[in-house]
Amino acid sequence: MKHRVLHVIDHTGSGGAQVVIRNMVRTLKNQFSFTVAVLGNPGKYSDAYEALGIPVLTLANQGNQWNPSSLGRLFDTIRRERFDLVHTHLLKASILGTIAAKWAGTKTILHDHSGVYPQTLKYHISNGLVRSSYTYAYRYAVSHCDKVLVLTQEDVRSYLELYSIDPHKITILPNGVDLEEFSPPPEHQKGGPLRQELGLSADADLVVMVGRLDPKKDWLTFLQVARQVQQQSDQSCAFLIVGSGPEEQRLREYVRAHKIERVYFLGNRDDIPSLLHQADVFLLTSQRESFGIAVLEAMAAGCPVVATRSGGPESILTDGENGLLAEVGDVQGLTNHVIQLLRDKALRQRLAHSARQTVINRYSLENVATRMADVYTNVLAQ
Numbered sequence: 001m002k003h004r005v006l007h008v009i010d011h012t013g014s015g016g017a018q019v020v021i022r023n024m025v026r027t028l029k030n031q032f033s034f035t036v037a038v039l040g041n042p043g044k045y046s047d048a049y050e051a052l053g054i055p056v057l058t059l060a061n062q063g064n065q066w067n068p069s070s071l072g073r074l075f076d077t078i079r080r081e082r083f084d085l086v087h088t089h090l091l092k093a094s095i096l097g098t099i100a101a102k103w104a105g106t107k108t109i110l111h112d113h114s115g116v117y118p119q120t121l122k123y124h125i126s127n128g129l130v131r132s133s134y135t136y137a138y139r140y141a142v143s144h145c146d147k148v149l150v151l152t153q154e155d156v157r158s159y160l161e162l163y164s165i166d167p168h169k170i171t172i173l174p175n176g177v178d179l180e181e182f183s184p185p186p187e188h189q190k191g192g193p194l195r196q197e198l199g200l201s202a203d204a205d206l207v208v209m210v211g212r213l214d215p216k217k218d219w220l221t222f223l224q225v226a227r228q229v230q231q232q233s234d235q236s237c238a239f240l241i242v243g244s245g246p247e248e249q250r251l252r253e254y255v256r257a258h259k260i261e262r263v264y265f266l267g268n269r270d271d272i273p274s275l276l277h278q279a280d281v282f283l284l285t286s287q288r289e290s291f292g293i294a295v296l297e298a299m300a301a302g303c304p305v306v307a308t309r310s311g312g313p314e315s316i317l318t319d320g321e322n323g324l325l326a327e328v329g330d331v332q333g334l335t336n337h338v339i340q341l342l343r344d345k346a347l348r349q350r351l352a353h354s355a356r357q358t359v360i361n362r363y364s365l366e367n368v369a370t371r372m373a374d375v376y377t378n379v380l381a382q
Helices: 016-028 044-051 070-081 091-104 128-144 153-163 194-198 219-232 248-257 272-278 293-300 331-343 345-362 365-381
Strands: 003-009 032-038 056-058 085-089 107-111 147-150 170-172 205-210 237-242 263-267 281-284 305-308 324-326
Touching: 003 016, 003 070, 003 091, 003 365, 016 032, 016 044, 016 085, 016 293, 016 365, 032 044, 032 070, 044 056, 070 091, 085 091, 085 365, 091 107, 091 128, 107 128, 107 365, 128 153, 147 153, 147 365, 153 170, 194 272, 205 219, 205 272, 205 293, 205 331, 219 237, 219 248, 219 331, 237 272, 248 263, 272 293, 281 293, 281 331, 293 305, 293 345, 305 331, 324 331, 331 345
Parallel strands: 003 032, 003 085, 032 056, 085 107, 107 147, 147 170, 205 237, 205 281, 237 263, 281 305, 305 324
Antiparallel strands: none
């Protein structure tokens, strides 16, 4: 009989953690029996999980708003359904999921996708008192779960310093990418309809960034780079913003106020692999990036990457070998890298080839899923 694993997450809208769950349940569903519990707003990934035959339980209150009363429903669910393991994702679910599982006597894995530390919570929680409360509750969850999954060695150091955790309780598990889904098309099939969709010439260069439109991603730097590239380069270049979020109106106003040309807000898209195949450069301007699954996807798709040293990217990229790196907020440095890639096709091809090999060797979905299965087996055997 398969062991029963319950994934608990804050919401099932867009996000890296939601992609990780989809990839894990899709790859390991023949080895484990999965269910997903949503504590807040259900979104498009609820449909994605259900399409894979994975039950999705929505435990939110009226209006699908998250609040701590979800704890009781989560506890009842874990106890009633007799799950063998609870796997938590994102801040609120990690706190409530760990507490509920402990009450129910069920083993738990706390999966940190974003680097949950007091200094990073300020990006999400502005009120200092509320932030302190979450930090205290998260510290409790870390101390009472059976395993903590983090993305990088730097995360391990941070957890040991901030949470006084037993080092044997921490495992590094990077994100993985479906190589088939993002496989670049053959050379003779390159191109696509995107330039025509946007009314651009066939030889226009495309620089793209994919992510939530929030302050942590530092989209203003992206727009400043767009302005500088268009001023300093004689090549026709468009900048594509893929995603949605609270910053969108402010970014649109910035574009209008500074008269930045050829910036396109594409919103959420279901054709990310195709967009990456058609782009010339992937530009990541984040202030803080715990890992960067979007970077991995661009690398897998054969799109050369320019990124800030914002945490995760420098654990994936080696500057000049499989991508180009600049400091956070370094508009001119990022601009120089973008222009260099747009002018040097051979460099683009070399970096893109090396980047895809990096993903094949270290970050394939199959490799990461095998490691995840080993973690499940080891925790269940404790």
